[in-house]
Amino acid sequence: MSATPATTIQNIPDLESRTVPEDHQDLRLWLRMLSCCNLVETEIRSRLRTEFETTLPRFDLMAQLLRAPAGMKMSELSRHMMVTNGNITGITDQLEKEGMVERVKVATDRRSSLIRLTAKGKRSFKKMAKSHEEWIRAMFGGLSETSRSALFDALAELKLLAQPQLSGRP
């Protein structure tokens, strides 16, 4: 079980340090997950910045586009990335200025355009994605196969549980 020892093995004080044994399991679990995620996320952000002069949202947007060779509408991107339309416009503007993506007018609806990676953007993203995957492997690679698959399944379960709780979903 996960009673006592697992709780105290971390050696660096962080958000999880604020828990005490009386706290409820769910809360302790959440704080552990949060600090774990932040650990990885901070590292990824930092490396994207120093090694590729880019940011996580930009990387994410390009990742979405790589899966959609025909392009995606801004509103689609907005839904997938869970941020508002205006923000997508801003990120797209930056990437377009650098020649990574292009807006393509679509004939059937003159309000919208498709955003897609340029050849340059595709090359550039693939290089980043390769490094990105190595960073992830360096951090996750040591996980036992048991833990990996337990995490994978438990997170799927959690995701389904958490979604319906969302306030303000359309």
Added chain:
Amino acid sequence: MSATPATTIQNIPDLESRTVPEDHQDLRLWLRMLSCCNLVETEIRSRLRTEFETTLPRFDLMAQLLRAPAGMKMSELSRHMMVTNGNITGITDQLEKEGMVERVKVATDRRSSLIRLTAKGKRSFKKMAKSHEEWIRAMFGGLSETSRSALFDALAELKLLAQPQLSGRP
């Protein structure tokens, strides 16, 4: 195992949608964890804002202080919250202006002061913490006991693996 079905059960497009079957397990695991965390975190931030007019970093700082009735030094807070000194100053300023925390001069070292919750801050935080715990329970409560403890242990393992990878740690 977590081969095919678990991968496709989520019904809302998000960051994880960008994965394809060829992606490595570690990457898919990370994207699932990230979108899971974002789901919960976004919800918490939104509720803290609408119901208590506060933010996650402010909540976190107060949470740290509740565990330290004697107070904490800014540099301690900085370490625990993993942000730089200047940021702690800013958040502390806000909270002090609202009467939630106070700076207490310490005799032995005239450079530093201890930050601690005021009575008002303690009351206010406890109210928030109670709601916070309910939000968490609403999202995590449905987890099976197996998943909960699997997550808890697997995350502890991951945390230890990820920490040494950190670039730029003192």
Added chain:
DNA sequence: TATTGTTATACTCTATAACTATA
């Protein structure tokens, strides 16, 4: 009327770096 995308604005959080006052 509703939707797509843009623009403008404001605010929080963050890192960096220069600074002060102590130690």
Added chain:
DNA sequence: TATAGTTATAGAGTATAACAATA
């Protein structure tokens, strides 16, 4: 010299809201 904390600055990310063009 080193440390504790402050200040100033700049940039990213976000939400909100008003807006134009089109459906």
